[in-house]
Amino acid sequence: MGLDVDRPFTDAGTPASAWQQWEPGWPEFDLSDPPPQVVVVAPHPDDEVLGVGGLLVRLRDLGARIAVMAVTDGDGSHPGSPTLSARQLAEQRITEQHAALAALGLGDTQVHRAGLPDGRVAGHEAALAALVEPLLTARTWVFTTWRGDRHPDHEATGRAAALAANHAGARLVEYPVWTWHWSVPDDPDVPWSRARSVTLPERVMRAKERAVDCYRTQIAPLSDHPADAAVLPPPFLARLLRSTETVFI
Numbered sequence: 001m002g003l004d005v006d007r008p009f010t011d012a013g014t015p016a017s018a019w020q021q022w023e024p025g026w027p028e029f030d031l032s033d034p035p036p037q038v039v040v041v042a043p044h045p046d047d048e049v050l051g052v053g054g055l056l057v058r059l060r061d062l063g064a065r066i067a068v069m070a071v072t073d074g075d076g077s078h079p080g081s082p083t084l085s086a087r088q089l090a091e092q093r094i095t096e097q098h099a100a101l102a103a104l105g106l107g108d109t110q111v112h113r114a115g116l117p118d119g120r121v122a123g124h125e126a127a128l129a130a131l132v133e134p135l136l137t138a139r140t141w142v143f144t145t146w147r148g149d150r151h152p153d154h155e156a157t158g159r160a161a162a163l164a165a166n167h168a169g170a171r172l173v174e175y176p177v178w179t180w181h182w183s184v185p186d187d188p189d190v191p192w193s194r195a196r197s198v199t200l201p202e203r204v205m206r207a208k209e210r211a212v213d214c215y216r217t218q219i220a221p222l223s224d225h226p227a228d229a230a231v232l233p234p235p236f237l238a239r240l241l242r243s244t245e246t247v248f249i
């Protein structure tokens with residue numbers, strides 16, 4: 001997910017139970033005509049799993065090839081950590097990302113690394129779009145973080161992916177990540193009318209949980225030092241590990 005120093009999400013946010021009780025019954029995301037290829041443009045290692053990990057498994061089961069564009073290596077999640085330098089953190093998160101994809105059964109996924117600075121994707125949107133566009137055809141589905149997700153990297157990544165998809169004539173599908181934290185049911189700032197649900201069968205749900213478990217640097221503290229606190233403590237994870245995923249078409 002990635003925390004930004006300028007806009008930290010410090011409170012507990014909307015609990016998973018509030019979202020669960022709301023359940024507005026969005027239409028199911030239509031997978032009846034799956035694409036030959038899917039490209040996920042993920043701002044930080046873990047956004048691909050947290051947002052659409054289950055959907056990727058379902059599309060793979062339907063024959064789609066999956067590729068990931070890792071926008072940053074997530075080196076900014078623990079500024080001031082006495083345990084891991086930014087470089088060590090990036091190395092660990094890259095390793096975690098490959099393990100997580102393997103846990104989803106997507107171990108042969110092609111992962112492209114843009115290597116942009118964590119927290120500063122907004123300065124590099126045109127360059128990112130230029131890296132994504134050659135991966136796309138008019139039949140590709142591009143998944144990316146929603147342009148209104150209120151994390152600067154998530155929004156910039158969404159804009160860059162939209163630019164690339166538009167040039168290639170590919171389909172863009174956005175997904176919320178931080179929205180589940182800051183938003184509330186019926187929030188007028190969120191395009192719920194574009195929301196579609198992806199139901200995750202039990203087997204896919206378990207695979208997604210195992211994939212999230214691979215991101216140890218994010219779900220567990222690096223040490224007892226305050227700068228080493230977990231980025232994704234249990235209430236955060238609960239919101240993102242519900243039995244459906246949501247996309248905005």
Ligand SMILES: [Zn+2]
Nearest residue numbers: 001002044047
């Ligand atoms: Zn992120």
